[in-house]
Amino acid sequence: MMMFRKTLTIARWLLTSLLLVHTVSMAQAIDAQHLLKQRLSQLKTFQAKFSQRVTDAQNTLLQEGDGNIVLQYPNQLYWSLNAPNENILVADGQTLWQLDPFMEQVVAVNQKAAIDNNPLILLTNPQDKAWDEYAISEHNNQFVITPKSQQGEIAKLVLSFDGANLVAMQIIDGQQQVSDLVFTAIKQNQIVDKALFTFIIPDGFELDDQRIP
Secondary structure (H helix, E strand, C coil), X not given: CHHHHHHHHHHXXXXXXXXXXXXXXHHHHHHHHHHHHHHHHCCCEEEEEEEEEEECCCCCEEEEEEXXXXXXXXCEEEEEECCCCCEEEEECCCEEEEEECCCCEEEEEEHHHHCCCCXXXXXXXXXXXXXXXXXXXXXXXXXXXXXXXXXXXXXXXXXXXXXXXXXXXXXXXXXXXXXXXXXXXEEECCCCCHHHHCCCCCCXXXXXXXXXX
């Protein structure tokens, strides 16, 4: 009987410890999400140049490039990657437009449906309910954002801050391909050219319209 009581006591202690660890982890996750949303809420606009380095799961260099990014609250994004891998993304609040000059093609998708594969859009609206689909942790001003389900192409998004400035980003996809971006010439909460978020299909380009009515 005494041995049974000891075993029961140990089991209760282990259960209590596990519940405590779970509670602490949940509290840390809530704090990290709150802190990140607070940081992003302060970014009414964000403009920067970036350098990009893409590697595969074996850390083999696949691509290097540079470009420009502009974010504006709420839900507006302009992203341009310079030649030779030229590419442009424009989120106007309703549609995500992707322009491929080499193919002379424009792909249009519903912006809400594009969040899973383009988490950059999330950064433009910290109040979006889509944030509930992600787990967030923080360490040394670095936020790790992971989807709770793996339906999209992105496995992890890492945002690095220097004080209040967003200075770097890492995107890891489901095949463990890694895109590292470093931001320079950063301008936060300054006036941006609103024309950037108005997309006009260039003459001669084919439209692949994937928007759901």
